[in-house]
Amino acid sequence: MPDLKTQLEDLLRQAAATVVPGHPIDQIPLERPRQADHGDFASSLALQLAKLAGRNPRQLAVELQAALPTSGLIAAVEVAGPGFLNFRLDPAARFAVVRQVLAAPRDFGRTGIGGDEYVQVEFVSSNPTGPLHVGHGRGAAFGASLANLLAFAGWRVQREYYVNDAGRQMDILAVSTWLRYLDLEGVPLTFPSNGYQGDYVGEMAAGIAQRHGKALLRNASDILRELPDLPDAALREREPAAADARTEAYMDALIARAKAQLGEQWKTLHAEVLAEQLEDCREDLAEFGVEFDCWFSEQSLYDSGRVAAVVARLQERGHLYQRDGALWFRSTSFGDEKDRVVQRDNGIFTYFASDIAYHDEKFGRGFDRVLNVWGADHHGYIPRVRAALTALGHDARRLEIPLVQFVSLFRHGEKVQMSTRKGQFVTLRELRGETGRDAARFFYVLRKSDQHLDFDLSLATSHSNDNPVYYVQYAHARIHSVLERWGGDRASLVDADLSRLGSDSEVALAQQLAAFPDLVSQAARDRAPHSVAFYLRELAAALHSCYNAEQFLVADDDGLTRARLALVSATGVALRSGLEILGVSAPDRM
16 A cells, blocks of 8 residues: 555645646655644645746645545645645544554565665775774764665665775785784884884784794895885974885885795785785674675786776777876866876886776676765765776766765763874774674764764763663663563554544654655665664654653553554554664664
8 A cells, every 4th residue: 555645645646637737747745844733744836836837836736725636634735835735634644654564564664766776885995904993884884774775765785895905005014014023033123104003913913923933034134125214203303295205115115025025925924914804804894783795806806807908998998198107097088187097107007997997897797876985085086986987988977976974983072093004093893892883883874974973982872862872772672661561462453443543642653653764765865874863863752752641551441552552563663674774773671
């Protein structure tokens, strides 16, 4: 059976066909007004038709009001303002949603607006160079919730993690681990400031020593021969940019020396470091309730020849040129602010080249739409990727890139400073240890993803109504408690006499419940899981208000009891579904 809103839209469509024939309307404007005295639903259809037909909108509203087919759903229709139609529903219609929910609880809210469109959501995709920190956690929570939301709304969703296992950062991690290994084996060398310095690097080095003994040991003089000098403190203070450049040059030289000194053992070291960090990442995300259908390796793009092939295609299409020995992509021809290097003068492909190959490969897999969840610091990278896709003949409009802003973590009112390289960061595991998985997942999606998030640990760990996740979960636990105390057959509540309902708090709760399908549809279209979190807080507030206003277990009137229990049982369904979208549990007891 169509939901209430769909039925009202059909009535309005019939009225429009009578009043303004020849002007079919694809999308009927109908929404729940913010103010209760404006009725249960409001429509601006008359204003929309007035623009098409060149007529007075208020007069059109009066004619639409008269042309509406008779329906038991509607108690009254009022014309308001410049031409709005405000609908007041029949009391029975207000509670029809309760039976709809209880008859098919798993289907409630699944509007199917995705139309079975095949969508890929790629998210997290952090370099596997260390433990995930609280910043990665927001991307994980948002991406997973977005994928869940789209799947709930009818899209076919593939979840993917792009593993950056071929770049310089992995080389830096491997050489950082080797330096710690050498130190353990009695060959201490100066550790460059741009190396990875967290405790986990030392732990990996200890594991390497245990597995390989002294096999990776080399003489300090052989390692340091002809390496450039690291900058001293005076240069860092006098010319910080020059000092940074010298430090980066030292790191590059050190990586090259390590590869030469270790030979095939470098590959072993690199592979073990990568495997350990990647496995840690998998476990961490799984504990956070985040799973992926595919872990895609950047290195596979090189091994398969895809990077070279996609650069050759751009060359054949006339989109590349040489300058200073390097190969450049004319991205300015497609709206980017400047051209980009795809192959350096030493023959090495850039990260951008592998990214082009990756997106070309994605589009070749048959996705109708590709969503990349990126950090806000990647905003400037978007035009060049879209430029490359267009140059390759793809429809770049199929690529969407929701951005996730940074997270500031506050503990005891003080901001926690983070630096991945220096190991000064709060890991996702540490965050979950303090707040629990549910609070972390919920708090991460409390704001729009492109807005900065201040994560308040004190609030997230409190057991009070000020804590939004506690407030929502407590509403679900309250419903379970009431139903458990009743002890009857919950399946039988679908046949409850809903005409017994009608108090202000019951109407308000039913209205919030009925809004769930529209909320899901709009949130999915907007790629906005935070809207689900907002809705759950409002639904929980309506439930708590109803709980405080009404006696649910009425000893001398089983009909009223069953009607109220049917209402709250249906509310529990929406709470569970919304929490499931966000990856948060719906406890029966708290």
